[in-house]
Amino acid sequence: MLAIGIQGSPLKNGSTAYLLKRCMDELKAQGARIEFIDVPRKDIKPCRGCGFCEKKGFCVINDDDMSKETYGLLREAEIVVAASPVFFYSVTAQAKALIDRTQTLWSRKYRFKLSDPLKKTRKGCFLSMGGSRGRQLFDGVDLVARYFFDAIDASFAGSLTYRDIETPEDMRNVPGLSEDIKQLVTGNLMPAENRKKVLFACRENACRSQIAGAFAQRLGGERLDVMTAGSLPAKEVDPLMIQVMAEKGFDLAFRSPRSLDQAIALHQPEIIVTMGCGEVCPHIPGAVQMDWDLPDPAGKPVEFMEKVRDEIEEKVSEFINTL
Ligand SMILES: Cc1cc2nc3c(=O)[nH]c(=O)nc-3n(C[C@H](O)[C@H](O)[C@H](O)COP(=O)(O)O)c2cc1C
Structure with missing residues (x-):
C-alpha cells in the first residue's frame, strides 16, 4: 500500500x-x-x-x-x-x-x-x-x-x-x-488489519493483470492490498484496455506497467494470480499460487477485449468470495 x-x-x-x-x-x-x-x-x-x-x-x-x-x-x-x-x-x-x-x-x-x-x-x-x-x-x-x-x-x-x-x-x-x-x-x-496482499501478473502488465487489479480494488475494497505486474512489462498500458474499462466507468488512464521483480520486492504478496506470464511466472515460497487460463487480448478487436474483461470480472468476483 x-x-x-x-x-x-x-x-x-x-x-x-x-x-x-x-x-x-x-x-x-x-x-x-x-x-x-x-x-x-x-x-x-x-x-x-x-x-x-x-x-x-x-x-x-x-x-x-x-x-x-x-x-x-x-x-x-x-x-x-x-x-x-x-x-x-x-x-x-x-x-x-x-x-x-x-x-x-x-x-x-x-x-x-x-x-x-x-x-x-x-x-x-x-x-x-x-x-x-x-x-x-x-x-x-x-x-x-x-x-x-x-x-x-x-x-x-x-x-x-x-x-x-x-x-x-x-x-x-x-x-x-x-x-x-x-x-x-x-x-x-491506516486501513483495517489483515488485508490480503495479492499480486496479479500477466506478460506485459498492459491488459489482463491491469483489468484484474482494477476489479479487485473496486470489489475487494479494504480487504485487499493489490499490485499488478508483468514478466515482460510493456512501455505503457494498452489504450484499448483503458477504453473497455472506461465503458465500465473505470479510469485506468494513469496506470503504468511494472516488472515482476519490482512488484515482488515492493509488495511481498501472499497470493499470486498468474494469467499467462509464461515460464517466468513467479514462484514465491509461502505464497498461495493460482493460474487463470485467459487469452491475451493484446492486438485483438475491441469485442475480444470486452469478452476478456467480463471473464476477468467474474473470476475476480469468485476469487473474492473464496477469501
Ligand atoms: C509568504 C508568506 C506568507 C505567510 N502568510 C501567513 C499567514 O497568512 N498567516 C500566518 O499565520 N503565517 C503566515 N506565514 C508564516 C508561515 O506560515 C510560517 O512561518 C510557517 O511555519 C512556515 O512553514 P515552513 O517552515 O514549512 O515554510 C507566511 C509566511 C510567508 C513566507
Missing part, C-alpha cells in the same frame, strides 16, 4: 517538511510504502485554464513532472498526505499549482463520469501550520484541501494544524505532537 507525502513549503527543511516526515515515518512504521513529492523542487507548471482537460480528459501540458509522474502517483496511492504552511490564509503557490493541475482528474470524474478503482479506499489528510494565532487561520487551507481530495477520489480523513509556528524547532516542541501523529495515522489513515 502506497502512501504519498506532498511537501508544499519552499523550505526544504522547514516546519512543514519536519511535520510531514514525522507522519510519513509513522505510516512506514505501520506498514505503508512511502514516497514524497517535494513540490517546489519539481517541475510542475501552473494550470493554464484552457479547458483542454474538460474536453479531452488530459492536460495540455504533457512534458513536466506533473504529467510524467504525479498523476500516476496520485492514482496509485491509497493514502495522500498533503502538507503546506499557511501563506496568506491559503496553501503555498507551489502546492496550489499541483492542486490546480488535478483539474484533469476532476474533469475525468465529473465530465467523463469515470472513477478510480481505489475511490472507496483512498484517504486524504492535510497538515498545516502558521506563524500567527488567527482564529480562521486554517479555513482557507481546509477548503482547498477538501476540494483537492474530492478531485483525486480520496475521502477526507482529518488534519493536523498548528498555530504560532515559525521554525521546525517550534514544530518539534509542540506538546503532544507524537500522540497527534499516532492518532491520525493509526486512527484515521
